Amino acid sequence: SYELTQPPSVSVSPGQTASITCFGDKLGDKYTYWYQQKPGQSPVLVISQYNKRPSGIPERFSGSNSGNTATLTISGTQAMDEADYYCQAWDSSTGYVFGTGTKVTVL
Amino acid sequence: QLVESGGGLVQPGGSLRLSCAASGFTVSNNNMNWVRQAPGKGLEWVSVFYSGGGTHLADSVKGRFTISRDNSKNTLYLQMNSLRAEDTAVYSCARDPTWGTPGYFDYWGQGTLVTVSS
Numbered sequence: 001s002y003e004l005t006q007p008p009s010v011s012v013s014p015g016q017t018a019s020i021t022c023f024g025d026k027l028g029d030k031y032t033y034w035y036q037q038k039p040g041q042s043p044v045l046v047i048s049q050y051n052k053r054p055s056g057i058p059e060r061f062s063g064s065n066s067g068n069t070a071t072l073t074i075s076g077t078q079a080m081d082e083a084d085y086y087c088q089a090w091d092s093s094t095g096y097v098f099g100t101g102t103k104v105t106v107l
Numbered sequence: 108q109l110v111e112s113g114g115g116l117v118q119p120g121g122s123l124r125l126s127c128a129a130s131g132f133t134v135s136n137n138n139m140n141w142v143r144q145a146p147g148k149g150l151e152w153v154s155v156f157y158s159g160g161g162t163h164l165a166d167s168v169k170g171r172f173t174i175s176r177d178n179s180k181n182t183l184y185l186q187m188n189s190l191r192a193e194d195t196a197v198y199s200c201a202r203d204p205t206w207g208t209p210g211y212f213d214y215w216g217q218g219t220l221v222t223v224s225s
Binding site for chain 1: 149150151152155163164165199208209210211212213215216217
């Protein structure tokens with residue numbers, strides 16, 4: 001089955017750039033999406049198809065995907081960005097797949 | 108809007124049926140999914156009912172869970188049989204609005220808690 005692997009945690013200082021990676025076999029051949037989840041809340045899509053931001057998502061969120069790795073970048077990180085982040089893709093054999101999740105801490 | 112119901116406490120080996128009532132859009136025109144999250148754990152995709160009519164289950168629930176939809180009620184269901192302790196989670200329904208290659212989830216329900224314990 002297809003798997004996506006993320007680092008368990010990322011720490012960033014306010015105003016700095018946070019990069020969250022997502023690794024999967026030939027992930028660059030797939031569309032990769034990103035979600036933000038805060039405690040007690042449902043996930044929110046922050047990066048959509050073609051690495052676009054859905055309406056209402058700040059410009060500081062961006063995505064890229066190449067080779068075996070997709071990356072979510074948060075530029076000028078703010079305290080409100082502290083949350084869990086999940087990558088997600090679709091595989092014809094496995095179905096929808098979520099990454100293992102990354103906890104972003106803004107120190 | 109997506110509103111789930113049907114969760115609760117069930118003994119190992121028992122059954123539950125979850126419902127997800129949709130409003131504001133047509134369930135049959137979208138890929139409708141169930142996603143679960145065990146306490147303190149990550150997101151796990153469970154099942155999809157594709158807009159074209161096909162279904163797909165994660166390996167972890169294959170043979171035990173069944174997904175269905177009632178177009179007249181605009182509602183998605185998840186029948187869960189032979190429940191195990193490891194099925195304990197908040198179950199949420201989520202909409203994938205994409206055509207062609209399945210994609211992302213743009214709307215999520217608040218979820219319903221399923222607890223499997225004796």
